[in-house]
Amino acid sequence: MAESTPLEESRSPRRAPDPRRRSERARRAILDAASELLGEVGYSKVTIEAIAARAGVGKQTIYRWWPSKASVVFDVFTALTGGTAGEPLPDTGDLADDLRTVLRATVDELNDPEMDRTTRAFTTELQNDTAFAEAVTERLVRPNMEAIKERLRAGRDAGQLAPGADLDIVAELLTGPLHHRWMLRTGPLTHAYADELVDTVLTGLAPRG
């Protein structure tokens, strides 16, 4: 199955696929195939060969864009989250309300089966591949933590957090327990839980008196 060359395309413009659209279609098919396979066989058993076969492309097409299985899964995750790492949190002026909105959204994401399995695939690879772990931390985790801290800083300036609150610690108090509960499946991930977590942290750390 020879691919049409740009020259051939220029000879029969009405029938020739747009290479950029074809590329985007292949890229999308590869990410979809990877996501499906994650759900069916789990990260450790997914192979580039299987992704290529499922997507109907050659292995070389995948390797042209991604150096490894881990990097494909990275982009599955990015596509799922809409590439929102580091996006500012809502700021309605009410810190507690905004944090509840954000943590409820995180709960919804983690309860989504596709998101759950992609994040677990991620978590698997994080344990075994230090370079991948660093990429995830730098491109996803740290920008998200900075965005949370930025919102906390505005809240602290507005007198909604104790003046001496260490924002790194507060950001971890909000994300760590949720992550722990999701990963170890020690309790339900609900909006009520998200709300209680936010309220416990903020009530505890509100200015006194």
Add this chain to the structure above:
Amino acid sequence: MAESTPLEESRSPRRAPDPRRRSERARRAILDAASELLGEVGYSKVTIEAIAARAGVGKQTIYRWWPSKASVVFDVFTALTGGTAGEPLPDTGDLADDLRTVLRATVDELNDPEMDRTTRAFTTELQNDTAFAEAVTERLVRPNMEAIKERLRAGRDAGQLAPGADLDIVAELLTGPLHHRWMLRTGPLTHAYADELVDTVLTGLAPRG
């Protein structure tokens, strides 16, 4: 290399190995081999064959005691921690002091390379094997969380925590951030960090006024 039978042993008692001691030696060799291989090739590439070869035993010896690779790693972990899951926390009467002791010990454990790699192997398997995840949660995570809650309850009774504090949430506020930081390697795991985490949670949740 035929193994000696009990009958042979009774005929030459001085040369015959004690079967229980031999078993214990084999068991220890298997756990050591598994731990070494985790460090050398990572969980996903460890096989029962490789563990058997390294330990100098047959595969069947491993399968006699453990149904799977995951269960061997479970026992590597248990041996490392001295089987202390669910052990009561220290109670000197000073809640903050006792929690600092416990979290500092956790930090020390996670900074130990053998413990780190075993816990990461665990974390990998947890994502991919729900039955294993349930076993870990029931046999390790939940007993440990209950032990923390028990100590928190005593502290709450002694007036060192707000009367309305939700102990499930407080236990997660203490363990979740540390776990999150370890897993995603977002910051240093030090005694100073353990102390600050305990102080932030307890100061925030101390009774008011």
